[in-house]
Amino acid sequence: MNGYKAASYQNYQGEKLVKRYNAYSYFYLTKAMDSHNLARGRASLEVALNGISCPTLVLAVNTDVLFPPAEQRFIAQHIPNATYQEIESSYGHDGFLIETKKLTAIIHNFLENKKAYINELV
Numbered sequence: 001m002n003g004y005k006a007a008s009y010q011n012y013q014g015e016k017l018v019k020r021y022n023a024y025s026y027f028y029l030t031k032a033m034d035s036h037n038l039a040r041g042r043a044s045l046e047v048a049l050n051g052i053s054c055p056t057l058v059l060a061v062n063t064d065v066l067f068p069p070a071e072q073r074f075i076a077q078h079i080p081n082a083t084y085q086e087i088e089s090s091y092g093h094d095g096f097l098i099e100t101k102k103l104t105a106i107i108h109n110f111l112e113n114k115k116a117y118i119n120e121l122v
Contacts, residue, residue: 013097050078060086061087063089067093
């Protein structure tokens with residue numbers, strides 16, 4: 001094991017996962033995630049995203065190659081009332097797991113700004 005924070009976290013989470021999940025269930029879960037297509041049965045992805053009516057926060061990590069910022073910007077551009085935020089991180093996709101202070105601040109601010117809308121739902 002190397003000394004990188006992300007690798008240590010991945011090893012820890014991997015051990016927890018092995019104890020909680022059957023490998024086949026994890027395989028099918030990832031297969032379902034990879035094959036999900038929001039545009040399926042709709043005119044286009046843009047039309048599907050445009051149908052989302054609630055305020056939406058779209059987050060990106062600048063070094064994420066699994067969910068690249070360009071894709072996240074596309075999503076935000078096509079959801080009415082979407083807010084796009086991008087954080088800088090040297091951890092790539094794992095930035096979502098490690099940059100908790102940055103993400104917590106962004107999410108907190110988003111929820112504070114949408115408090116009136118949230119209260120209407122409750």
